[in-house]
Amino acid sequence: MADAPRLTVWYNTKCPVCDAGIDWQTNRLVRAARAGTIAFRDINLEPDALARFGADVEAVRRRLHGLDADGNLVVGADCAIALWRHTPGDSWLAALLGNRLTRPLTRIAYNRFADVLYAWNRRKGHW
Template sequence: MKPEESCDQISVLYDGSCPLCRREIAHLQGLAERQEQSSLCFVDISKPGRFASEYAVDRAALLARFHVQCADGSLLHGAAAFVEMWRHLPGWRWLARLAQLPGMLTVMEWAYRGFLRVRPRLQAIARFFETRA
């Protein structure tokens, strides 16, 4: 599926064991809930066993990168997954439109890959502050 094509309903697959992911998803869920009919469903994939057969990708791969599953069953990951989710969020749709500019999705994917390199350190910092709160 091309990232420009929009899904009718998507499942946002996130790592609920990641403090960064939990905080971001809580914010996005709040935005989605403000819509009368949200087309987003948020799924915590950090719980073992439950999702093994539901997705065409193994659990480790799902936890390693951000994924969304479209209503047609297709799975997007990385920047393309963020863009698809943004299409369904009020106040974030402009980012989805920005991603349609030539080369922009590639730049967003590079930025996301850069984030993934530092994610473990950021998670450790976030966990440190969670335990001190």
């Protein structure tokens, strides 16, 4: 039996930007994904997957959501940072944007970008 993934990321495949970003990330993480280190899941296929955390499809359409190996929910910039930690060649990005001094700014920037992307997806009907 394979070990549980170190990180499971739920995202919205109906968002062209999100889907392309995860596709790009998956290609960089082929070995990790094949080894089961990281799993990517489409929230549209599992709308209740994060219900125990109070997160529904709309929450994931707004921000990446993930579960770490201990079952802790990581959302938004924190999920992206966790993903970078597991991506070969991107650990420096996690260290730079995820340290205690820069993480608050990283969260603000991520949240603003996510809000704009969410509004664009709604206007374009990417649901």
